[in-house]
Amino acid sequence: MxxxxxxxxxxxxxxxxxxLDYEVIPTKKYEExxxxxxxxxxxxxxxxxxxxxxxxxxxxxxxxxxxxxxNGTSTPSAGGRCELVGVGCGHYPIGWFTRSNIGGRxxxxxxxxGWDAVVISGKAPYPVWVEVENGKVVYHDAxxxxxxxxxxxxxxxxSALDKGNNGWGWQPLPGKKDETSYTTQKPAxxxxxxxxxxxxxxAALVHDAGSTSAQGGFAAVFGAKNLKAxxxxxxxxxxxxDPKKLVSARFRVKERxxxxxxxxxxxxxxxxxxxxRPGTLxxxxxxxxxxxxxxxxxxxxxxxxxxxxxxxxxxxxxxxxWYAHFALHYYKGDKKKMSEVALKLADYCNDxxxxxxxFAKSVHWLERLWHKGLLGKGKTIHTDLNxxxxxxxxxxxxxxxxxxxxxxxxxxxxxxxxxGAIKAGLESEWKEGHLDYCYWGVPSHGYDARAEVEWGYAxxxxxxxxxxxxxxxxxxxxxxxxxxxxxxxxxxHEIAKLITDKLKPYVDTTNAxxxxxxxxxxxxxxxLTRWYIHYxxxxxxxxxxxxxxxxxxxxxxxxxxxxATADPEVGEQVYWNAVTGEGISFVxxxxxxxxxxxxxxxxxxxxGRHRDMVYMADYIYDKKAxxxxxxxxxxxxxxxxxxWRYTDLMHRKLDRAQFDDFKTRFYxxxxxxxxxxxxxxxxxxxxxxxxxxxxxxxxxxLA
Amino acid sequence: MQTPEIKSSxxxxxxxxxxDRRTFLKTLAAAGIAATGxxxxxxxxxxxxxxxxxxxxxxxxxxxxxxxxxxxxxxSMVHEGESSLSLSRIQIQQSSFQNFPNDIHxxxxxxxxxxxxxxxxxxxxxxxxxxxxxVRSIDPDRCIGCTQCIDACPWLPKRLQFNPxxxxxxxxxxxxNTPYLDEKGGxxxxxxxxxxxxxxxxxxxxxxxxxxxxxxxxxxxxxEGWTHIGMSDEDYKLEG
Numbered sequence: 001m002x003x004x005x006x007x008x009x010x011x012x013x014x015x016x017x018x019x020l021d022y023e024v025i026p027t028k029k030y031e032e033x034x035x036x037x038x039x040x041x042x043x044x045x046x047x048x049x050x051x052x053x054x055x056x057x058x059x060x061x062x063x064x065x066x067x068x069x070x071n072g073t074s075t076p077s078a079g080g081r082c083e084l085v086g087v088g089c090g091h092y093p094i095g096w097f098t099r100s101n102i103g104g105r106x107x108x109x110x111x112x113x114g115w116d117a118v119v120i121s122g123k124a125p126y127p128v129w130v131e132v133e134n135g136k137v138v139y140h141d142a143x144x145x146x147x148x149x150x151x152x153x154x155x156x157x158x159s160a161l162d163k164g165n166n167g168w169g170w171q172p173l174p175g176k177k178d179e180t181s182y183t184t185q186k187p188a189x190x191x192x193x194x195x196x197x198x199x200x201x202x203a204a205l206v207h208d209a210g211s212t213s214a215q216g217g218f219a220a221v222f223g224a225k226n227l228k229a230x231x232x233x234x235x236x237x238x239x240x241x242d243p244k245k246l247v248s249a250r251f252r253v254k255e256r257x258x259x260x261x262x263x264x265x266x267x268x269x270x271x272x273x274x275x276x277r278p279g280t281l282x283x284x285x286x287x288x289x290x291x292x293x294x295x296x297x298x299x300x301x302x303x304x305x306x307x308x309x310x311x312x313x314x315x316x317x318x319x320x321x322w323y324a325h326f327a328l329h330y331y332k333g334d335k336k337k338m339s340e341v342a343l344k345l346a347d348y349c350n351d352x353x354x355x356x357x358x359f360a361k362s363v364h365w366l367e368r369l370w371h372k373g374l375l376g377k378g379k380t381i382h383t384d385l386n387x388x389x390x391x392x393x394x395x396x397x398x399x400x401x402x403x404x405x406x407x408x409x410x411x412x413x414x415x416x417x418x419x420g421a422i423k424a425g426l427e428s429e430w431k432e433g434h435l436d437y438c439y440w441g442v443p444s445h446g447y448d449a450r451a452e453v454e455w456g457y458a459x460x461x462x463x464x465x466x467x468x469x470x471x472x473x474x475x476x477x478x479x480x481x482x483x484x485x486x487x488x489x490x491x492x493h494e495i496a497k498l499i500t501d502k503l504k505p506y507v508d509t510t511n512a513x514x515x516x517x518x519x520x521x522x523x524x525x526x527x528l529t530r531w532y533i534h535y536x537x538x539x540x541x542x543x544x545x546x547x548x549x550x551x552x553x554x555x556x557x558x559x560x561x562x563x564a565t566a567d568p569e570v571g572e573q574v575y576w577n578a579v580t581g582e583g584i585s586f587v588x589x590x591x592x593x594x595x596x597x598x599x600x601x602x603x604x605x606x607x608g609r610h611r612d613m614v615y616m617a618d619y620i621y622d623k624k625a626x627x628x629x630x631x632x633x634x635x636x637x638x639x640x641x642x643x644w645r646y647t648d649l650m651h652r653k654l655d656r657a658q659f660d661d662f663k664t665r666f667y668x669x670x671x672x673x674x675x676x677x678x679x680x681x682x683x684x685x686x687x688x689x690x691x692x693x694x695x696x697x698x699x700x701x702l703a
Numbered sequence: 704m705q706t707p708e709i710k711s712s713x714x715x716x717x718x719x720x721x722x723d724r725r726t727f728l729k730t731l732a733a734a735g736i737a738a739t740g741x742x743x744x745x746x747x748x749x750x751x752x753x754x755x756x757x758x759x760x761x762x763x764x765x766x767x768x769x770x771x772x773x774x775x776x777x778x779s780m781v782h783e784g785e786s787s788l789s790l791s792r793i794q795i796q797q798s799s800f801q802n803f804p805n806d807i808h809x810x811x812x813x814x815x816x817x818x819x820x821x822x823x824x825x826x827x828x829x830x831x832x833x834x835x836x837x838v839r840s841i842d843p844d845r846c847i848g849c850t851q852c853i854d855a856c857p858w859l860p861k862r863l864q865f866n867p868x869x870x871x872x873x874x875x876x877x878x879x880n881t882p883y884l885d886e887k888g889g890x891x892x893x894x895x896x897x898x899x900x901x902x903x904x905x906x907x908x909x910x911x912x913x914x915x916x917x918x919x920x921x922x923x924x925x926x927e928g929w930t931h932i933g934m935s936d937e938d939y940k941l942e943g
Contacts, residue, residue: 072776072786073776073780073786074773074776074780074786079771079776080771104799105772108772108788112787112788112789151800154800168853168859168860169859169860170860170861170864170865175867176867179868180867181789181867182864182865183788183789184788184796184810184860185788185796186797208799208800209799235787235789235867236787236789237779237785237786237787237789237790238786240780240784240786243780243781243784243785243786243883244883244885246780247777247780247781247884247885247899248885250773250777250899251898251899254898254899254901258901259932260928261767261901261926261928261929261932262903262925262926262927262928262929263926263927264926264927264928264931265931266931266932267931267932278932279932279933279934286933289934289935290803290935290937291803291934291935292766292767292768292804292807292934293769294769294770294799295769295901296771297771297773297776298771298772299769299901300901301769301901302769302770302771306799306801306802306803306806307802307803308802308803308804310802313800313802313806
């Protein structure tokens with residue numbers, strides 16, 4: 001029988017670390033889940049025997065690293081993403097079943113090696129790393145790598161796997177049957193540094209110089225499982241249902257949305273829309289004029305940089321910004337020095353395997369404790385670090401080392417900052433918002449859930465900071481234009497129309513984009529939130545379209561400012577169908593996202609979730625947002641006369657009772673029991689999830 | 704399948720050696736005696752193999768490449784109908800731990816003036832395709848998978864690929880033979896890698912790059928807009 005040409009590699013690798021053995025699972029059984037988040041959740045359900053565990057470091061935990069049919073293809077900004085799921089750690093009060101995502105080359109090489117996903121269960125009797133070359137799977141003793149940072153770990157593995165120049169500059173690999181196949185590529189390694197080994201929740205999984213998976217705490221899970229690294233190298237092919245269509249759509253998306261890199265009118269900061277955003281995403285400037293934009297596999301425009309100076313490679317976003325403010329202050333406004341220190345430190349965090357996201361909102365708080373006399377030698381929280389030197393290069397490295405090696409405050413806060421605050425008797429610091437960790441014990445993303453409400457809603461209604469910039473594209477476009485004194489390329493009423501056109505049939509009125517105080521608990525915003533979660537669960541986290549390029553809800557590079565999302569020529573479903581041959585609509589994908597979300601609610605119910613727990617931190621309801629790293633939060637609003645404008649929503653708090661009512665309507669719309677938030681038997685049957693009912697019933701969680 | 708043996712390179716022979724079997728075949732081909740479509744011939748009274756220049760060439764800008772390997776996956780798709788790095792006729796190699804600009808190398812076929820791979824082929828599979836602008840091309844129906852053409856390629860990594868499924872060798876044909884490309888390829892037509900590259904780091908040119916200059920295929924393709932997004936337009940001397 002001819003193998004189906006649908007983008008799947010065909011097999012799933014199950015690593016049983018306890019026995020240091022592996023099994024091959026045919027993907028066929030799981031193809032209905034798509035890939036990534038959906039595939040990973042389904043595999044978790046089948047392979048994790050005890051779903052009541054609440055800390056991912058438990059040896060019973062199972063984590064899944066999953067690709068999608070689009071990985072290893074030229075689908076724009078979807079070819080190189082990779083999803084991780086499993087029970088995480090570092091959340092509060094419960095380490096939820098959660099997800100994370102990583103870019104680079106890892107997923108494409110997993111696919112080229114013939115694997116759609118890796119299921120990791122058990123705990124190795126000693127530290128190991130796993131080598132996968134096509135169908136060859138080998139456990140290696142990682143004793144000599146244990147203690148190494150992520151960069152050295154990767155370099156040593158690359159060296160160990162380098163078979164030398166065979167005269168062709170192509171490495172021979174074992175292929176299918178007795179064939180030998182060849183590659184010019186380096187293995188793609190995913191590994192942990194010392195923080196992961198020491199099971200700190202602040203650890204990050206690292207691949208290449210700057211691709212990290214940090215939210216969710218899966219690096220600590222790797223450490224708990226004695227798993228130092230996994231390496232993939234493949235020489236195989238991804239079978240495409242309709243390669244002509246895929247190639248044509250990729251040509252077309254470049255024409256319509258690609259950055260015109262050689263056009264002198266192209267401006268680094270004047271784009272409106274994600275697909276057409278050009279260049280580097282360093283938030284601390286650049287340290288040299290000599291660098292390249294660097295991209296994950298298949299990306300339409302890279303967002304990272306590689307410099308000529310020996311540091312800062314592939315750093316971006318808040319990894320480059322979390323220390324920049326302190327450095328700028330310490331070095332008295334010297335921007336060049338600020339860039340140098342911020343990028344050196346970002347580089348070091350990637351090298352050593354540390355999650356900088358948790359620092360973005362905690363260092364300010366630690367500084368506050370220092371000045372209040374609550375942090376210091378012999379204080380409520382002891383530290384030998386001298387916070388008077390905060391901002392200096394030396395202090396920055398000492399601070400990161402404390403967390404990387406789990407010493408000093410890195411030990412005190414190893415399970416999380418909220419957990420540490422409570423342990424120190426400083427819970428009020430969190431509840432009052434001085435520690436800006438607003439959902440599930442993880443930091444605010446900086447956009448503030450009181451202003452950008454859909455971000456906060458989706459975070460608390462799922463499992464972590466949602467970190468999904470779909471509607472946030474409005475914030476960035478308006479903010480940059482406002483700061484630079486530029487006219488708004490798309491006015492508020494037009495952007496509301498453009499976006500809501502993309503949200504059908506969930507939303508049929510522009511009112512969904514009205515962020516005014518009197519509208520943020522409306523059914524329209526509730527349905528926008530549902531779209532947001534479903535889009536994430538399928539198109540972004542299952543099909544694995546990159547968050548920093550998709551959804552493209554509006555785009556100034558295209559006539560009419562119409563974004564690429566759901567477009568009949570270049571929308572997400574076009575690539576999915578060209579690769580898989582399924583012929584689904586964009587909305588069909590959203591429905592799949594709903595199904596995945598309901599299955600995850602079943603897992604959360606087993607872990608102990610009840611709707612009464614689903615609240616953001618107290619300060620979100622009790623205090624108005626007063627300041628931020630951003631000067632304002634500009635969002636579209638409509639007043640009582642029907643006039644649209646961009647309005648600064650900085651000074652706002654949420655209403656507890658109205659959010660509670662919002663939640664009730666949300667649960668009903670999702671087919672979840674409004675009394676508990678658990679999936680109902682009827683919904684499970686309707687979505688083809690009847691297989692979870694028995695386990696829910698056994699635990700008294702079937703609504 | 705037997706692993707292709709890494710043989711001593713045919714390049715060790717004098718470039719314009721005596722009339723051996725291959726040269727004889729090529730001469731016949733030039734005279735229209737062999738049905739290869741080849742256009743190479745031996746200059747009468749000399750040992751010189753003469754083949755018409757390709758009417759097109761790929762050049763690259765290694766400082767502009769993002770390392771997204773979209774060109775590789777597209778190349779494989781338009782030729783084979785499947786996405787693969789190993790089957791791509793263009794090879795992008797990178798190390799994220801290296802510093803710019805040495806972190807990326809773009810390996811393209813040079814469509815050499817005196818193509819050693821054409822010279823090396825014992826069965827006239829690797830030939831000058833007169834129907835497609837004299838591009839150096841491999842006829843899969845004639846290729847016996849001996850890999851002598853790969854050995855003969857003077858560049859590293861070798862610019863020809865051994866396909867383990869078909870057990871034949873393939874090389875860049877400037878998209879002349881692309882069953883999965885919905886437009887005309889080859890010289891004068893579309894080159895998929897050029898068209899798909901997000902940063903326009905690959906270009907098709909008609910003028911032959913200098914053959915004695917190892918840096919000639921790496922050129923500056925950065926337009927004025929490149930500096931507007933904060934990038935350098937400096938020339939970087941990198942061997943292609």
